[in-house]
Amino acid sequence: MDPGFDPDRPDGDDTADPRERDANDPLSEFRERFDVPGELYLDGNSLGPVSDAAERSLERALEEWRELGIEAWTEAERPWFRYGESLGDELASLVGADSEEVVVANSTTVNIHTLVGTFLDARGDRPPGILVNELDFPTDHYAIRSQLRQRGHDPDDHLHVVESHDGRTIAEDDIVVPLEDHEVGIVFMPSVLYRSGQLLDIERITDAAHERGALAGFDLAHSVGVVPHELSVHGVDFAVWCSYKYLNAGPGAIAGLYVDERHFGETPALAGWWGHEKETQFELRERFTPADSAGAWQIGTVPVLAAAPLDGSLEIVREAGIDRIREKSLALTSFLIRLVDETLAAYGCAVGTPRAPEDRGGHVAIEHPEAARISEALRERGVVVDFRPPNVIRVCPAPLYTRFVDVREFVAQLGEVLETGAYEDVDPDGNVS
Numbered sequence: 138m139d140p141g142f143d144p145d146r147p148d149g150d151d152t153a154d155p156r157e158r159d160a161n162d163p164l165s166e167f168r169e170r171f172d173v174p175g176e177l178y179l180d181g182n183s184l185g186p187v188s189d190a191a192e193r194s195l196e197r198a199l200e201e202w203r204e205l206g207i208e209a210w211t212e213a214e215r216p217w218f219r220y221g222e223s224l225g226d227e228l229a230s231l232v233g234a235d236s237e238e239v240v241v242a243n244s245t246t247v248n249i250h251t252l253v254g255t256f257l258d259a260r261g262d263r264p265p266g267i268l269v270n271e272l273d274f275p276t277d278h279y280a281i282r283s284q285l286r287q288r289g290h291d292p293d294d295h296l297h298v299v300e301s302h303d304g305r306t307i308a309e310d311d312i313v314v315p316l317e318d319h320e321v322g323i324v325f326m327p328s329v330l331y332r333s334g335q336l337l338d339i340e341r342i343t344d345a346a347h348e349r350g351a352l353a354g355f356d357l358a359h360s361v362g363v364v365p366h367e368l369s370v371h372g373v374d375f376a377v378w379c380s381y382k383y384l385n386a387g388p389g390a391i392a393g394l395y396v397d398e399r400h401f402g403e404t405p406a407l408a409g410w411w412g413h414e415k416e417t418q419f420e421l422r423e424r425f426t427p428a429d430s431a432g433a434w435q436i437g438t439v440p441v442l443a444a445a446p447l448d449g450s451l452e453i454v455r456e457a458g459i460d461r462i463r464e465k466s467l468a469l470t471s472f473l474i475r476l477v478d479e480t481l482a483a484y485g486c487a488v489g490t491p492r493a494p495e496d497r498g499g500h501v502a503i504e505h506p507e508a509a510r511i512s513e514a515l516r517e518r519g520v521v522v523d524f525r526p527p528n529v530i531r532v533c534p535a536p537l538y539t540r541f542v543d544v545r546e547f548v549a550q551l552g553e554v555l556e557t558g559a560y561e562d563v564d565p566d567g568n569v570s
């Protein structure tokens with residue numbers, strides 16, 4: 138990134154003046170393209186802010202609706218009939234896949250339902266065990282349990298949950314070893330743990346699953362747009378993600394999914410006409426013929442207005458470049474971790490995120506017994522972070538619009554809240570996000 142970038146220190150020189158680092162940051166100009174809410178917005182891994190490009194592409198869709206009406210399905214600048222596929226093409230390089238392997242469709246939870254269901258069905262009579270971990274975002278387990286139940290399998294017998302030793306992280310060996318003990322057909326893991334920010338090794342987990350005849354699927358919600366991926370190269374079987382976090386496509390934006398091409402032709406568990414082979418979709422046949430691509434896992438009509446902002450927001454990510462985004466993200470999180478260690482440990486704050494750059498995603502978990510009240514006190518000052526129970530202040534210096542001076546300012550604000558005890562006045566009830 139900056140002229141002094143040292144490849145041996147991918148997370149940058151933390152001792153440099155943050156103003157200087159901002160001045161040398163090749164991504165600094167991207168901040169102007171966003172409307173960043175609040176005084177300090179450090180919650181982009183929950184909901185990324187709106188950008189000029191996302192607003193434009195949404196307005197374009199509205200204009201096409203107004204001007205073209207139903208003709209827009211075929212006549213829009215990016216025809217809506219293939220919107221899911223064409224936005225998938227744009228996303229493919231971000232996740233390291235071929236364009237036919239990626240589509241945008243549904244929500245993340247629905248995509249977990251359909252993909253896990255599909256691959257449970259594909260295993261036929263073999264044991265349906267699925268390996269997950271106890272620190273997963275809960276929706277993943279809810280969806281998988283319900284897919285097991287719908288096939289008559291008791292989730293308590295077939296959902297194998299890797300436990301954490303420290304409540305923060307998952308040891309990769311603990312994912313690999315149970316593959317021997319349980320009859321696991323599918324390993325389903327997050328790329329980045331939503332609370333601690335630990336980044337798991339997708340390649341290693343995929344290889345271990347394949348060596349034991351299992352499939353490997355991933356929830357990339359907390360890494361897409363901030364960590365580069367190589368899904369095809371690593372032979373990942375399937376993946377899902379949302380677009381409203383680091384991709385900044387807006388609340389409830391359409392989600393994305395990847396299916397490796399060797400699985401094209403499998404029958405989607407939740408089939409619908411939008412996943413039909415495109416060429417014959419409008420023949421409205423009685424029987425479903427799945428598209429010979431990831432497009433088969435679409436279900437109903439693409440929600441154009443929930444997809445349109447993604448078009449513009451991807452333009453920004455592409456311009457910035459995922460490698461530069463990752464580089465700056467590591468520099469920001471490294472700086473934040475150092476400042477917390479140096480100035481806030483004395484107030485009872487501890488960093489719960491792995492320190493090795495290769496083991497962390499784009500956010501940092503700051504642990505404190507009063508995290509709920511502290512998070513709320515910060516929000517009251519316009520410093521937007523989120524609280525994750527039981528004790529995490531989750532801080533996301535998203536690289537497209539966060540400056541090094543913002544990280545320093547955040548630490549100063551948190552220090553003040555702790556020093557003055559301002560959080561003690563906050564009602565502990567009703568403030569948990």
Ligand SMILES: Cc1ncc(COP(=O)(O)O)c(C=O)c1O
Nearest residue numbers: 244245246247274331356358379
């Ligand atoms: C890891 C993970 N998976 C899934 C989701 C949510 O999925 P959905 O968009 O279906 O609500 C989240 C939401 O924050 C998440 O963190």
